[in-house]
Amino acid sequence: MLEFLRTLEPQWRMAIIVLVVLALASVVLAVLRRARPERDYRELTARTRSWWIMASVFFAAVGLSNLLSIGFFALMSFWAMKEYITLLETRPADHGALVLAFLCIPVQYVWVAQEWYGMFVIFIPVYMFLGLATRLVLAGETRGFVSSMAQIHWGLMALVFGLSHMSYLLTADANPDLPGVDGRTLVLFLVFVVEMSDVFQYVWGKSFGRRKIIPTVSPNKTWEGLLGGIASTMLVSLAIRFLTPFSVLECLAVVLLVTVAGFFGGAVMSAIKRDFGVKDFGRLIPGHGGMLDRVDSLCFAAPVFFHYLAYFHYD
Amino acid sequence: MDGEPRTNPDVPRVDDVETWTHSGLQxxxxxxFFVLIVRPFVLLFLGLRIRDRGRIPAGRRPFILIANHSSHLDTACLLNLFPIRRLRHLRPVAAADYFERNPFVSKLTRTLFHILPIDRTARRKDASGQTGxxxxxxxxxxxxxxxxxxxFPEGTRxxxxxxxxxxxxxxxxxxxMPEVPIVPIYLANLGRALPKGHFVPIPLFVEVRVGEPLLPRGDREEIRAALESAVKKLKDTP
Known part of the structure; x- marks a missing residue:
């Protein structure tokens, strides 16, 4: 079996691993249900089922073609922006700027598809930073001006610029020394690490969580959850090191970096939800909430992972 | 319009009611139009959320939907609550002075939305002795x-x-018509998705909140106030 796995290309090896992990989760859930039928498993069941669907959709998109995956990531940004902007208390005068903000989504992903790196890294941070302010000032409403300018641009930065780094990873060339390791496998590695870390933090937090890290933001984020989650993710990541150009030590360091960034991404989004007075950003994914509840960690982890690679491996 | 008798043959008389329903082609x-444009737009672009859809009366008995009005998208969202085959029995009541402003718009709105055009100023003219x-x-x-x-009982957006x-x-x-149920509806966020005076909508999540059907009794002012507060109550229950 292991010999057979070794002969497969890394991405298919990864698909089999994810399949096994999900099957294992479903089996554990079924056993738990039989062993302790008195407990309520509805949320866990919904979550597990959603994981199956998300993994299938993700592998279908990433597996088929790079262009399709870029389209898929653009849709993720679109949906996340939709959820975020819906919760903002925008003014009627913001309409034009909001139209502009939504138009940025396809444009940003066109730079990705063209592999125009220079434009990709400055379009939203520089041009849209100026463009949104310009559009807002033309609308002529000064009351609430700063707040609108900041809120709309922050959304673009996190949900469009941040997430789009994931798709730009796809353009990384294959490494001649490591056959099969390319942009696609790096995306798989990043997403697997971030999502496993979320799951592990949830499980550790539920089981042993006592000391809250930021109780005013999220009562569910505990030191036990965070440290247990990161340690477990580091261990598990060694099994999928074949997706990356990393040595063992580097792999552990990168996972630490990515999971800590992801943790703060999740915490920031929790703070935003608190501020808006909502529990979830949406209800797209049963058991999880909205798109933004699922990709919150990735908004922070993707740019950090991307720039680490760009600096040390792909100058 | 001043002093001229109404000769526009396009405006039907009350007793023509059967003739201004849709033809088969319309x-x-x-x-x-609904299958190819409105449905995909409302479901994929806006992502319409519907609360208590089951409160809308089923079957063929007539009813009245009343809602707050803040956007040109309101009518499309409300019609989207129904299966396509029921559209031909639904008449969005629309201001003739706006939606019948020229023959082209008139034909378009009558065909695609099956509107029931009314003259918002007709009764005022009645008082001054003119027909309408x-x-x-x-x-x-x-x-x-x-x-x-x-x-839309507010009468305007x-x-x-x-x-x-x-x-x-x-x-x-x-x-x-005291036996016709009146269903209060609150449309949330539509005024933000496409405010008055704008023509490009933004893809916000919008929500249709359906209230219990009512059979209001009392004098006219009591009924008016009761329906208004029914819609306002839905607004305040997010």
């Missing part, structure tokens, strides 16, 4: 012909955040 074009179809009679005729109405005072026409209808 119904087909409307169905096509009483909009209330026309709505009554449609109900009696077995059609259901979609009505307001802003996104408040429900303005309802006009009393709806109360008159409720008294004239």
């Amino acid at each position: 119904a087909f074009l409307q169905a096509l 179809a009483d909009p209330r009679q026309r709505m009554l005729a449609a109900l009696q012909a077995g059609q259901s109405l979609i009505l 307001g802003n996104a955040n408040e429900v303005t005072r309802f006009r009393s026409g709806i109360a008159w209808l409720a008294q004239a």
Whole structure:
């Protein structure tokens, strides 16, 4: 079996691993249900089922073609922006700027598809930073001006610029020394690490969580959850090191970096939800909430992972 | 318009009620328009959320949907609550002075939305001795012909955040047809998705909140106020 796995290309090896992990989760859930039928498993069941669907959709998109995956990531940004902007208390005068903000989504992903790196890294941070302010000032409403300018641009930065780094990873060339390791496998590695870390933090937090890290933001984020989650993710990541150009030590360091960034991404989004007075950003994914509840960690982890690679491996 | 008798043959008389329902071709074009454009737009672009859809009366008995009005998208969202085959029995009541402003717009809105055009100024002219179809009679005729109405009792599009005072026409209808249920609806966020004066919508999540169907009793002012507060109550229960 292991010999057979070794002969497969890394991405298919990864698909089999994810399949096994999900099957294992479903089996554990079924056993738990039989062993302790008195407990309520509805949320866990919904979550597990959603994981199956998300993994299938993700592998279908990433597996088929790079262009399709870029389209898929653009849709993720679109949906996340939709959820975020819906919760903002925008003014009627913001309409034009909001139209502009939504138009940025396809444009940003066109730079990705063209592999125009220079434009990709400055379009939203520089041009849209100026463009949104310009559009807002033309609308002529000064009351609430700063707040609108900041809120709309922050959304673009996190949900469009941040997430789009994931798709730009796809353009990384294959490494001649490591056959099969390319942009696609790096995306798989990043997403697997971030999502496993979320799951592990949830499980550790539920089981042993006592000391809250930021109780005013999220009562569910505990030191036990965070440290247990990161340690477990580091261990598990060694099994999928074949997706990356990393040595063992580097792999552990990168996972630490990515999971800590992801943790703060999740915490920031929790703070935003608190501020808006909502529990979830949406209800797209049963058991999880909205798109933004699922990709919150990735908004922070993707740019950090991307720039680490760009600096040390792909100058 | 001043002093001229109304000779526009395009504006039907109340007793023509049967003739201004859809022809087969119009119904087909409307169905096509909804399947290809309105449905995908409302479901994928806006991502319409519907609360308590089950409160909308099923079956063929006529009813009246009343809602707050803040956007050109309101009618499309409300019609989207129904299966395509029921569209031909639904009449969004629309201002003739706006939606019948030229023959092209008139043809378009009548075919694609199956509107029931009413003259918002007709009764004022009545008082000054001129002829004009009483909009209330026309709505009554449609109900009696077995059609259901979609009505915005504020009488015009307001802003996104408040429900303005309802006009009393709806109360008159409720008294004239006391057995027809009135379903209050609050449309949330539509005024933000496409505010008055703008033509490019933004893809916000919008919500349709359906209230319990009502059979209001009392004098006209009581009914008017009761319906207005029913819609406002839905607004305040997020």
